[in-house]
Amino acid sequence: MASSSPKILAFAGSARRESLNRKLLAVAVQAVRDAGAEVTLVELKDFALPLYDGDLEDAQGMPAGAAKLVELIKAHDGLLIASPEYNSMITPLLKNAIDWCSRADDDPFPGKVVAVVSASPGALGGIRSLKMAQQLLLHLGCHVVPGNTMLPQAHKAFGADGGLAEGQERTVKSVKALAGALVETARKLSGKS
Numbered sequence: 001m002a003s004s005s006p007k008i009l010a011f012a013g014s015a016r017r018e019s020l021n022r023k024l025l026a027v028a029v030q031a032v033r034d035a036g037a038e039v040t041l042v043e044l045k046d047f048a049l050p051l052y053d054g055d056l057e058d059a060q061g062m063p064a065g066a067a068k069l070v071e072l073i074k075a076h077d078g079l080l081i082a083s084p085e086y087n088s089m090i091t092p093l094l095k096n097a098i099d100w101c102s103r104a105d106d107d108p109f110p111g112k113v114v115a116v117v118s119a120s121p122g123a124l125g126g127i128r129s130l131k132m133a134q135q136l137l138l139h140l141g142c143h144v145v146p147g148n149t150m151l152p153q154a155h156k157a158f159g160a161d162g163g164l165a166e167g168q169e170r171t172v173k174s175v176k177a178l179a180g181a182l183v184e185t186a187r188k189l190s191g192k193s
Contacts, residue, residue, distance in 0.1 A: 010042070029041055
């Protein structure tokens with residue numbers, strides 16, 4: 001019997017061990033689970049994707065790591081992505097993963113439900129990368145959950161346990177609302193309601 005819970009694939013566009021976005025993603029993953037979804041958390045660096053190159057693709061085809069990520073995306077009802085901001089842009093790691101996956105013969109993005117979060121030590125909370133990631137995913141045919149769930153001054157926002165520190169009620173509320181919308185939309189579009 002198939003599960004009635006939506007399946008969400010979660011990843012961050014950062015490979016840093018102490019990434020603020022990975023910390024925010026962990027909070028969001030828990031909120032998505034609390035909202036009733038099954039979550040698979042992966043690390044993009046584990047897929048060992050070469051820099052996208054059309055000549056490489058023509059000569060060798062889709063790298064094994066990219067093919068594996070494509071299959072994971074296809075096997076899930078939605079995506080939860082933490083998009084760090086490097087120089088006011090999405091990270092090369094995230095962009096490269098999206099570029100490779102979008103090249104698959106069976107493109108996994110059209111119709112996929114996606115929620116994006118962002119954290120930054122700056123005052124804007126990574127909104128530029130968040131908006132850029134949302135726009136890119138919309139262009140690829142995803143159903144992007146509306147909302148701006150970002151965490152400014154994120155270097156001060158986490159406690160010793162890795163969770164959000166006291167005083168972050170607004171962020172908690174935003175993450176829970178986004179998680180609920182992601183799960184509900186994924187449930188409806190996958191027919192698991």
